[in-house]
Amino acid sequence: MIEIKNLSHSFYVGKKGKEREIPVLNGISLEISQGEIASIFGKSGSGKSTLLNLISGFMKPGSGRILINGEDVTSFSEKQWAAFRLQNFGFIFQNFQLIPSLSTFDNVALPLVLEGVHASQRKLRVQEILQRVGLLEQANHFPNELSGGQQQRVSIARALILNPQIILADEPTGSLDSETEKEILNLIRELNRQQGITFFIITHDEEVAEISDKRFYLHDGALVNGGVSIEV
Numbered sequence: 001m002i003e004i005k006n007l008s009h010s011f012y013v014g015k016k017g018k019e020r021e022i023p024v025l026n027g028i029s030l031e032i033s034q035g036e037i038a039s040i041f042g043k044s045g046s047g048k049s050t051l052l053n054l055i056s057g058f059m060k061p062g063s064g065r066i067l068i069n070g071e072d073v074t075s076f077s078e079k080q081w082a083a084f085r086l087q088n089f090g091f092i093f094q095n096f097q098l099i100p101s102l103s104t105f106d107n108v109a110l111p112l113v114l115e116g117v118h119a120s121q122r123k124l125r126v127q128e129i130l131q132r133v134g135l136l137e138q139a140n141h142f143p144n145e146l147s148g149g150q151q152q153r154v155s156i157a158r159a160l161i162l163n164p165q166i167i168l169a170d171e172p173t174g175s176l177d178s179e180t181e182k183e184i185l186n187l188i189r190e191l192n193r194q195q196g197i198t199f200f201i202i203t204h205d206e207e208v209a210e211i212s213d214k215r216f217y218l219h220d221g222a223l224v225n226g227g228v229s230i231e232v
């Protein structure tokens with residue numbers, strides 16, 4: 001479960017002593033239950049990425065609190081965040097962020113390598129996940145030998161490999177054509193239904209609304225309806 005309570009954030013630009021405040025988020029409160037797909041819509045510059053960066057601990061909020069599965073993560077240290085992220089979150093990005101010199105198999109295996117999982121166990125786990133996302137036959141291909149949709153499947157497999165409860169997705173369909181977009185959204189829905197993974201998706205893409213249990217709209221740094229989601 002993700003609980004955000006009265007979260008506000010500003011950036012400060014300009015020379016030291018003469019900084020100008022740019023308020024970006026203003027009193028955001030929302031709740032996403034375990035197993036829900038929640039999407040955040042908003043125009044470019046409305047603060048979607050900032051919200052995602054705060055929830056994933058890459059930035060510290062100016063004020064407010066964030067609770068993940070009941071744990072207050074707001075004042076976590078860098079070290080606590082690093083461990084917490086690995087255990088709880090998977091990430092999916094618009095531009096996939098795969099390592100070009102690694103095969104599909106090795107891109108997906110990377111988090112297991114970092115976690116020190118033994119090679120034989122790694123192989124079993126990666127094969128299981130590649131099968132789940134329909135990419136077993138492309139295990140030895142490199143990213144530049146894959147279509148956009150296949151590359152996004154690799155990144156979804158990598159996000160799943162450590163069994164996260166929550167997947168944070170930044171425009172996951174942003175660079176896909178409309179048919180591939182549907183395939184990827186169906187896969188997200190399937191993973192959500194089968195494994196109860198919570199998805200938090202920031203997007204411009206109205207199609208994402210169709211697979212969402214909850215939609216939130218960000219406008220001028222605040223949630224439309226004061227954070228009461230539109231149940232789909």
Ligand SMILES: Nc1ncnc2c1ncn2[C@@H]1O[C@H](COP(=O)(O)OP(=O)(O)OP(=O)(O)O)[C@@H](O)[C@H]1O
Pocket residue numbers: 011012013022024042043044045046047048049050051
């Ligand atoms: N590091 C920063 N320093 C100063 N201003 C920033 C910084 N990062 C973001 N901003 C500003 O904060 C506002 C919100 O940015 P953010 O990237 O969160 O929006 P977004 O809704 O994700 O936009 P997009 O859909 O274009 O990615 C914008 O006005 C942006 O210029």
